Amino acid sequence: MSKKKALSIIIIIWFCGSIFSFPTLLYSKTLSYRYAKEEVRTLCIMIWPDGSAGNSESDNIYNILFLLLTYVVPIISMVFTYSLIARVLWGNKGIGESTEYQKESIRSKRKIVRMLMVVVAIFAICWLPYHLYFLLTYKFPEVVHFPFIQHIYLGIYWLAMSNSMYNWMIYCWMNKRFRNYFKQYLFCCFAKKELNQFSSLQRNGFYTNNTRSPTTRYDLMQMSGNYNGNNSNVTTILMKRSSLSMSARETRT
Incomplete structure (x- = not known):
């Protein structure tokens, strides 16, 4: 099925659904009723x-x-x-x-x-x-x-x-394939959050001393490169992130 045909079918389905739901929009009214203990409730009902x-x-x-x-x-x-x-x-x-x-x-x-x-x-x-x-x-x-x-x-x-x-x-x-992609998506979202937190701390100067090391700078480049290009190394990224976090805490103290 081509994209054009699939889009046409989707539009037709939404159009038919909208037409079929139109009586609800046309005949729905809000009415207020007084119950026991002077309680007033407003209900939405259809009045044909x-x-x-x-x-x-x-x-x-x-x-x-x-x-x-x-x-x-x-x-x-x-x-x-x-x-x-x-x-x-x-x-x-x-x-x-x-x-x-x-x-x-x-x-x-x-x-x-x-x-x-x-x-x-x-x-x-x-x-x-x-x-x-x-x-x-x-x-x-x-x-x-x-x-x-x-x-x-x-x-x-x-x-x-x-x-x-x-x-x-x-x-x-x-579905094993869906399950694997779903896990990968959640893991990538978690990794992106961790990377954003690291970037924020780096901008605040918490990693200034540590990033002078050529090895650490290489790790940071690898973190950015692996995250943007290859999601299979997310575990390695998080391990490096934890190591850098510990170093940051030691620097601050």
Whole structure:
């Protein structure tokens, strides 16, 4: 897929999502209610032309369409496509003797399919209670008056919103390459912070005496060069950084 085609698909997805969310912007209102002990709360609810949310047929139709377009259709399409991929990867025995490289490639692709299926399962688990809640409250309006229903709804809402939070955890757990790059990124961020701290101390003159040594100047050049060019020497950089920090403390005392 070309970059132009991928960008077009992304724009279409965002446009469709914006159009589908437009009724929320159009019909959402803020209302203030006075509760017991003179407590006033302001709520944001959707008020459709034929009634408020939970009592409106338009709201029920919108919730059903929202369920189909953002939950049922994506899950069915992903399960269908991943099942076809799995069928090819697990069912294709090949002709003749496979090389070790081919076997390793197939095993790697199988792991990716497993990972994607777990992502789909987590998505289904997180969003199902959210969709069922609105369908249930329309069919049985008395549910909204149950004890602790607000706490239950908040739990359901947080579960749905937290879905994307679990994706990187799944990638780290089931994808070795992603896990290695993620560790490398965190380590590089830590190394950059250490290097910035060292530069700040150097500008303040804490390393003046130490940097006169040709060996120390060489180490400093190596630190900058290794960090900018090769991330594999981060451990060496940090060890040198610790050594220089100890020398700085001795100089100050």
